[in-house]
Amino acid sequence: MTAVHTQRPIVEIQDVSKRYRIGSQDSSTLGGLLRRALGRRDTTPAMDLGARTGDLPGTFWSIRDFNLSVERGEIIGLIGRNGAGKSTLLKLISRITEPTKGTIRLRGRIASLLEVGTGFHPELTGRENIFLNGAILGMKRWEIQAKFDEIVEFAEVGSFLDTPVKRYSSGMFVRLAFAVAAHLEPEILLIDEVLAVGDAGFQQKCLGKMNDVANRTGRTIFFVSHNLGAIRSLCTRAVLIEDGTAKMSGPPEDVITHYLSTTQTGGGGVPGRLAWSDAEAPATNELRLQSLTLTNVRGEVSALFDAAEPVRVELCYRVLQPIRGGRMLIAVYTSDGELAFVATDHQLHEAVISPGDYRTTITIPGGILNRRAYAVTPSCDAPGHRHILTSGPYLPFTVGGTPNHLSQFPERWPGAVCPRVETKLEAIPNAK
């Protein structure tokens, strides 16, 4: 490598745009082609995409005039609402699809980790899949051989190495898949929500590995996640993507604060409530969220609370398929992305959650929160087994009013929470 390399940004994205078709892909079948040739119009209803409406009918810009320059060794966290264009951007950088306009320059070997286990073949053994997956991710045979033992050890699958992976538990499968990917040594690594794997212990291990890779070797990482806590603790810079463009770029805390303060309220624009139509709701094939609401002690929907009063968080959702060992989680983050605490309804659920509509309510008692901005985000998992729905939409709220601490000075009180503690002051008599 020449000296030029160390000076020029490792990734340069210049005026990149990507246009997608929307609605029915009518022209992708011969039937559609015939209909069009006969002059019959597609009857895709027009969607209101605002500024992102494409220049051709039935298209929209997923990424529009995007610019970003990244230096070697940066860990970039990409945040933004669903559909903002984060994943499209990663797809463009990883060359899975190509831009409609603009140029991306990559000055280093790139590997993407858009989903762990890509290309795993169920009939092949763990050993065979390590080589297959490694090769698909762009590793040379000797590289895989050199790292083989490390990968096996990391994945903790030792004695199952020569068993077809179709007989693996889902936990083992995911561990093996992540282990291969984690031992890639590209100069640029793209990661999309990969931390939605395995149990908490393994996740911790993965976070550690990522940090390790980034620190030790100065690799550049692009990290897309809804987990603001992970973005905050791992990334050196965060980029907020809104409507397909880079809205803001800077220290993760600042960008997260800005993001949470501008998160659209949705559901008619009521502060303190997010409600989704079936089409746009955060969902998997097992579960669909319906609404997330904050109410105060008087039962009013609100995004403004008194520190001395309780905050009620109501999550409504529809279970579409039985979920074994599932639970809902509601995480409370501070506005700069620090995790304050998590609550769950685990003990209240049956061993298998049967399909139907549910409402989980947690009440944060008064005298717990600090006077500052927060956001709540729901998620669902089956502990020790898998993630079902990762944290997605953030609902921001602000706590003010009576402070829970006893400071007289009107300062900004530090801490993610500020529980009302019992404080006692005594003068100790001078015993001699």
Next chain:
Amino acid sequence: MPDASSKESPQNGYEIIIQPSRGWLRINWRELWEYRDLLRILVRRDFLAKYKQTVLGPLWFVIQPLLTALVMSIAFNRIGGVDTGRIPDIIFNLCALLPWSYFSQNVTTGAATFTANSHLFGKVYFPRLVVPAAASISNMFALALQFIVFVAFYLYYAFSGADIHMGASVLLIIPLMLLTGILSLGVSLLIAASTAKYRDLSHLTPVLLQLWMFASPVFYPMAKMEHHPSFSWLCWANPMAPIVEATRDILLSGGAWATPQMPQMLVTSALTAILALIFGVAAFNRAERTVVDSV
């Protein structure tokens, strides 16, 4: 609609430039070479995965053409009365099925490249050409197995006094199979590229292959086609026709061409195959750039 391509800048191997362009036939040979390990592993996977799923395992590579030869001998030669001359009909058909099943296997697997791998292509980049190339190499192993069966039948018939013999020309089978490989890769890439655009074409592929099989002298001698008043042009137009007939000439008649014009026909076939490959690669390249947006 603008298409896109990626290329590596010539002066600097570490710089990858991703931008839309209108390249027609741009193959990044160096990148393909970089991914040779993937090619090797995919070949292995295709082969292993195919037989691990079944009880009889690799035997299927053998049983299928054997049954086809048997069924077609009954249908075409015994009932239909198609005369295979001095050559027993089973070995006649089995021999022609060597290039034909290799060809049809390649076309079937190659044509489904985008549809069968959409989950993979949507997640990670590698030169897509590796997948159909790997498939046609792993199909070569099936061809080798089939060849062993053919040899067994050949020996049986030769010892029972059938008028069949091989000579030094048997070595010609290698370029002939390579020609089949090139042709089938080209055809499958063309089909893969068009199914990427028009998905319903995938329903036509099996029909097309069947039609093609009957338009090739697999179960009847090429002389029948050559002397047919309205179908003699097929000997020249169908690149598989001379390949199938030549395979039989080489393996059963010691290399004596049944048709005097065979060398010219083979040259035509080879030229067609090369054209098909060039157009196939170009179409495939165009399709692979944005195929994940629509499949």
